[in-house]
Amino acid sequence: MNLQRKLQQLLSSMVQPLTAVLIGLLTGAVAISIVGASVIETYKVMWDGAFGNFYFITATLARATPIIFIGLGLAIAFRAGVFNMGAEGQMVLGAVSAALAALYVPGPGIIKILVALAAGFLAGGLWSLLAGWMETRFKVQLLISTLLLNYVAVLFAGYLVSHPFQDKSGSAALAQTTMLNQAAWLPKLFPGMSVNLGFVIAIVFAIILFIILRFTSAGYEVRMLGYNPFFAEYGGINKIKVLLYSMFSSGGIAGLAGTVEVLGSQYRYVEGSLTVPGYAWTGLMAALLANSNPLGTAVAAILLAALQTGAMGMERNTEVPLEIASVIQGVLILFVTAKITINWWKVKKKGGDIHGAA
Amino acid sequence: MELLDLSFFTSAIRMISPILLAALGGALCARVGIFNVGLEGLILAGAFSAIVGNYYSGSVLVAVLVGALGSVLVSLLFGLAAIRFKANPIVAGIAINFLVLGLTTFGLRAIFDVKGAFYDKNMEGLPKIDIPVIEGIPVIGKLLSGHSPLVYVAFLAAILLYIFFYRTVVGFRVLAVGKNEAAARSLGLKVTILQYGAIVGCGILCGLAGAQLSLGQVTMFTEGMTAGRGFIALVAMMLGQSHPIGIVGSSLLFGLMDALSIRLQGFSMPTQFTAMLPYVITIFAMFFLKDRGADSQLSGQQSSR
Numbered sequence: 001m002n003l004q005r006k007l008q009q010l011l012s013s014m015v016q017p018l019t020a021v022l023i024g025l026l027t028g029a030v031a032i033s034i035v036g037a038s039v040i041e042t043y044k045v046m047w048d049g050a051f052g053n054f055y056f057i058t059a060t061l062a063r064a065t066p067i068i069f070i071g072l073g074l075a076i077a078f079r080a081g082v083f084n085m086g087a088e089g090q091m092v093l094g095a096v097s098a099a100l101a102a103l104y105v106p107g108p109g110i111i112k113i114l115v116a117l118a119a120g121f122l123a124g125g126l127w128s129l130l131a132g133w134m135e136t137r138f139k140v141q142l143l144i145s146t147l148l149l150n151y152v153a154v155l156f157a158g159y160l161v162s163h164p165f166q167d168k169s170g171s172a173a174l175a176q177t178t179m180l181n182q183a184a185w186l187p188k189l190f191p192g193m194s195v196n197l198g199f200v201i202a203i204v205f206a207i208i209l210f211i212i213l214r215f216t217s218a219g220y221e222v223r224m225l226g227y228n229p230f231f232a233e234y235g236g237i238n239k240i241k242v243l244l245y246s247m248f249s250s251g252g253i254a255g256l257a258g259t260v261e262v263l264g265s266q267y268r269y270v271e272g273s274l275t276v277p278g279y280a281w282t283g284l285m286a287a288l289l290a291n292s293n294p295l296g297t298a299v300a301a302i303l304l305a306a307l308q309t310g311a312m313g314m315e316r317n318t319e320v321p322l323e324i325a326s327v328i329q330g331v332l333i334l335f336v337t338a339k340i341t342i343n344w345w346k347v348k349k350k351g352g353d354i355h356g357a358a
Numbered sequence: 359m360e361l362l363d364l365s366f367f368t369s370a371i372r373m374i375s376p377i378l379l380a381a382l383g384g385a386l387c388a389r390v391g392i393f394n395v396g397l398e399g400l401i402l403a404g405a406f407s408a409i410v411g412n413y414y415s416g417s418v419l420v421a422v423l424v425g426a427l428g429s430v431l432v433s434l435l436f437g438l439a440a441i442r443f444k445a446n447p448i449v450a451g452i453a454i455n456f457l458v459l460g461l462t463t464f465g466l467r468a469i470f471d472v473k474g475a476f477y478d479k480n481m482e483g484l485p486k487i488d489i490p491v492i493e494g495i496p497v498i499g500k501l502l503s504g505h506s507p508l509v510y511v512a513f514l515a516a517i518l519l520y521i522f523f524y525r526t527v528v529g530f531r532v533l534a535v536g537k538n539e540a541a542a543r544s545l546g547l548k549v550t551i552l553q554y555g556a557i558v559g560c561g562i563l564c565g566l567a568g569a570q571l572s573l574g575q576v577t578m579f580t581e582g583m584t585a586g587r588g589f590i591a592l593v594a595m596m597l598g599q600s601h602p603i604g605i606v607g608s609s610l611l612f613g614l615m616d617a618l619s620i621r622l623q624g625f626s627m628p629t630q631f632t633a634m635l636p637y638v639i640t641i642f643a644m645f646f647l648k649d650r651g652a653d654s655q656l657s658g659q660q661s662s663r
Contacts (some may be wrong), residue, residue, distance in 0.1 A: 083448060140644045143448075147589055151637040158629035278605050281456065288449055307574055321467040323460045330457025334439050334450055 003094035007048045024332035026286045028324050037320050049313015050306035058193035064305035069257035070283025071297040073250045077293040080246035081226035089153030089256040090124035094255020096157040097123035098260045099269035102184040105138035109183025124255020132247030133277030136240045177259040186264035198260030209294040236298040285333050374613035375512040376567040380591035383563030385600040389536040390556040395451030397438050398427040398588025399458035404429035404568020406462040412481050426565030433561030461583050475580040484579035508570040520602040
């Protein structure tokens, strides 16, 4: 019976995201028919572009890698009840720090990789911690400060790679660092395919995070702070400490998103390579879609990445523009949020039932 | 080149108007208890529909109206999600930003069959208004005269909004909804209607902001041309504590910083640092305004306070 209830819970938690996906796809269908293409045909091309063959599957997973990290980082913050909007800045600072660490720390490749991962985590974490500290110490609104710090971080990283650390070896002076030593590259999972070891790290992180949030007292404190800060404080939780820890790990994991992109696919920090694809916002959507469940976030991130790679395939093969993907995404998120009412309504109703039974 | 001359201030005033208009729209929403993160998307919708209106009608007035209408439609969608379906407004706002970015780029392809930007030399931009008497006064004339009508509308809107909030019955009711929705409802106020009204008002203001962007300086639409202005407007709104006059102040600050950062580029400073300036200064400004954030709880986030 317990199992049945759990199953029911799982199903009811799936209904809303699935409805949102359906509405998103329907909107996409409307948009596709507006440009006069066949809906079924286009969606099929899209599916092939995302999962059509092994190469496309790995391309989708490669794109999903930074999105998973971002989503996981944000999931921690959301669980703690804070709206960290600064994933972009945290990711970029993590990326540029990792690139510089991998370039200038001496030693064999594995040392470079480990130092770069640590540097990326630290840079993102500290940047995020700054916002957390301003919130707890000076009551500067986190939602706004993280947003503002994004611009500062992206511009600062841009300065670093266009002035002091610019790659001057090439003929065109692009805003990028020099190429990393091949020893410091994260290995590809399959030869010739774009997905790299970073994807495995991301999945491991998702599982670890799931366990921490679900089964440890630290995770319980984070969740309690998110559910009800007053109760958390009443229960003897040091709110400030938990909030700062959450923000640090949230930003750190976002920093890893940039780090694995640098070590595993770009092999250098290129200005705009992380901000232009909008990883940060997609990661935010993944966390929202999955209601900040780490495992769900990873799945949602892969789905959103598939939507994007699928749309690219669609643009290659049909007349339908790529931007259908962001329309579908937007609608999807718009409707996934509406679930909050339904959940509240259900919780209320359930509460009533319990009282009725008693 | 001088650091601060007259053209510096006129360019500042020009840059202010989209931010000011959108921030006022955001304030309207904030005052009915809805934190609108979707300003960016609303401005973009306004900018795009203004260009569409301009292209098909050839009239600037129609273009501005279509711009406002386009933004209102998106705004209503946001309202539907946030009010009717009680979705988290922050999430819905983010969704709106994404949706509009996709829709406008899609629209560029579907309507104009171009990618990236649309420009047509036959399209007419907003006219410059020269105010008869003021125009003749040496310094002030250059400063205040010769802007696009929407620049004046922006400042006028701030004054009107102030009068609306603090001198009219409906305005008082709006403020009551923002202060305590449950109490307002129990008094028999039509909370939902007031909220939708504010959402529509916000749409109109953001639409005007968008029209100023796409028809003001240059008459064209580029993908994602808002470039974060909606978020700046959001910050200006918070900095001004959703008070019309406060918002004028904070928008002026942003306009000045923006103009300053462009001006400083002539002084061989790395452009990144000058571009950073508005954001850094805003962060510092938030330290001083931290306690008076009247609607700090609006963002719905729990924190240490």
